Amino acid sequence: MGGLSAVLIEKPEEIFSRVYRELRPYAAQPKVTVEFRRFANANSRVQLFDGRLEAKLSDAFAEAPAYVVESLAHILVSKLARKPLARVHRDRYRRYLNRADVRRHIETLRKSRGRKLVDSPQGACYDLVEMFEELNVRFFGGMMARPELGWSRRVSRTTLGHYDPSHHAIVMSRLLDSPKVAKVAVEYVMYHEMLHLRFPEEHRGPRRCVHTGEFKAAEREFPEWETARKLLRALG
Numbered sequence: 001m002g003g004l005s006a007v008l009i010e011k012p013e014e015i016f017s018r019v020y021r022e023l024r025p026y027a028a029q030p031k032v033t034v035e036f037r038r039f040a041n042a043n044s045r046v047q048l049f050d051g052r053l054e055a056k057l058s059d060a061f062a063e064a065p066a067y068v069v070e071s072l073a074h075i076l077v078s079k080l081a082r083k084p085l086a087r088v089h090r091d092r093y094r095r096y097l098n099r100a101d102v103r104r105h106i107e108t109l110r111k112s113r114g115r116k117l118v119d120s121p122q123g124a125c126y127d128l129v130e131m132f133e134e135l136n137v138r139f140f141g142g143m144m145a146r147p148e149l150g151w152s153r154r155v156s157r158t159t160l161g162h163y164d165p166s167h168h169a170i171v172m173s174r175l176l177d178s179p180k181v182a183k184v185a186v187e188y189v190m191y192h193e194m195l196h197l198r199f200p201e202e203h204r205g206p207r208r209c210v211h212t213g214e215f216k217a218a219e220r221e222f223p224e225w226e227t228a229r230k231l232l233r234a235l236g
């Protein structure tokens, strides 16, 4: 392709170099690399090491106009350089992310990635949507909003289920989608993951505490928890 316009438009690397020089005029000029990454949300970051400035930008910005990339560069580099951020850049960045077409684009990226990680919730033996809704009525008064649900592509023996906050998805191990696994055991795994939605992660000091006392108490409200645990242990 190429053409005249390609020559006139500043590349993302050039934009980041220029912004860096602007914000840290007396520092050595790093070699800049810009990479667009498949982040599930719009998060971007920069790192400075070994005389290199590495920018990893969400591919939500891959087609952004140069002035938006410039504002993003200001946001990331001013944080790195501990310089105040001009308001115009924050506003521009926010306005871009709020554009209806950009929001739709990010949503599509997010969803297509969610689907890549998991298979449909309708398994050979168990339907996760049906199971979620039954548990929802039984234990949460039907008030829990349903996240994405799916069976893992790989048969995992170690991770029977997990909640993935970046895709807002409960992923269940394909291992459980079998007539050899009692429904109550699958329900218990699903219930556990639903509790992760009910009790978002708490941070206590340096260690991440995922299963709080409150969480464990709620887990025991599942009447057949002992049976279910025994069955699951036998699987592993």
Ligand SMILES: [Zn+2]
Residues within 6 Å of the ligand: 192, 196, 210, 211
């Ligand atoms: Zn857990």
